[in-house]
Amino acid sequence: MHTRTTGAIAVFGATGQQGGAVVDALLDHEARVRALVRNPHSDRARALAARGVELATVRADDPASLTAALATVGGFCFMTPEANSLEEVEEEVRIGTALVDAAVEAGVPHVVFNSVFGADRESGVPHHDSKQSIEQHLRQSGLRASVVRATAFMENFASVLAPSLEHGEIVLRMPLPEDVALKMISVRDIGRVTAALLLGIAEATGGVVELVGDELTGPRIAAAFGARAGLPARYEALPLSVLPNDLDKAMFREFAEAGKHPSDLTPVRSIEPATMDLAEWIRATGWTAPTNAAGS
Template identity: 35%
Template sequence: MSHSNQPIVVFGATGQQGGSVAKALLKAGWPVIAVVREPASAKSAALRDAGVELVQGSYSDTDAIRTAMRGAYGVFSVQQSAPSGEVSDEEEVRAGIMIADLAVACGIAHLVYSSGGAVRETPTGMSHFDTKMRIEAHIRALPIRATIVRPAAFIDMLVMPGFGLDRGQFNFFMRPDQSMQLLAVEDIGKFVEPVFADPVRFGGQTFEIASDSVTGNELEALFSQAAGRPIVYARFADDVLKESAFLARLTALMDDGLLAGNADLATLQDINPAMMSVREWLAGAGREPFLKALEAAGSWDYDRG
């Protein structure tokens, strides 16, 4: 495997994916540069304290991005998407394309783009995934070594409000006997760092990343054990799906096999032997947020994106 003393530029380093990648890169000895909007924020300060070089700028600040990329070896690119409520679909696509184009212009040796697990080379009919399809297509046409990772749904999202844990139940996309691949956010960087470290193996590749696969029935058992009381699993009710076009489309993608996930877990375990299962997440990093979710009533705005 190769290793470079040149830095990796990480976008989204104050968020989930970029934060996971920055942490893994630092642990492996890579210099890391992060493009941040607010260098004085608590999250930016934590990055600086960990050894990350900060460059102030936004996704539209080409001068700041060029400054960050100058002399860098690689770039990890991830963008906010429309469901965040902060950007439009077109803004996401523009940012993804612009970062890729600047990586070429700045002589970056290896670009890693984080897409989405349900993305394919043809449209899914959901803008949340089809924006990423457009960015992927642009990257593949560029004269740069690039790797595209497609993360599965995050294990961490299971404890978001609105799925029913506070009512002793859990509602999600799969049928009770249907399996779905999930990914611990902590593992994202543990897959991405080896990609940068072995460009010959991973350059030009597109692959899904996940860290576990569970059925609805298995989630019921895991959540019940973690809660110390019964948590009943059920797929979203038909009336809920009728009221939410967003949920209905995602559930349809689950049945089509796209949202269910097709990652090669055996190969991924070779890349990251310590990848985290749902059980391990519930016993570790997820323990506190899970217990909070059991007590926190709330709703999630499903009709986003």
């Protein structure tokens, strides 16, 4: 497939969800990929190597290892690890900043940062404001940079937000009012858009792509799962107090605010026309109703 970049594309976080999807998409384009990993012996790192991905061992607190790993690459994308406490938020900023600095040092021709929706404003969400700081550092670095801002991953509906089956009914619960739409994107499409930017197949207008594949209220999300299962479905809005920490509470408060403003769903589709809406994601992942049903 045609690409406009020479040199390997470096990916930080390649053993995780977003980075893994970027690797998948890059390999689909037959690009050379270099994964920056902290443990080249982990099962996930070895699985990447088995698919022809080069491994470069790095330590986020060792700038020389990062710069060496980025030498001669044609492009670089990075995400920053999940933060569940203010200490981890500080660590997130340290890692993002170190990666940008290493890209400057190595003279990387194009960098893509996998940020988060809303990072262009003060949200009061610590692990979103951290990404705003990293975006700012990237802008000030002088690097040619693009930013993709992901909304909630649809994959959350296969884990932390998985609907349940109760008395023959699909039940979805989220700490989000029932009249507010949740903005979402599949991890596969984050990978495809990021790869298209890295390979020069697409350009981000204004340097930013907001990754919104769908936006649906809780009742409509529940209905989409119910339709797939052929079962009735209902949504239950939970209070924020069910969340385990203040970071998540702030995040769902921000989701409720952001959901009041409809998004333009076309920019992401102009880069990846096959971007999935939730119903397509449900079909593509082969989701089936859970079998560990309560009372059914």
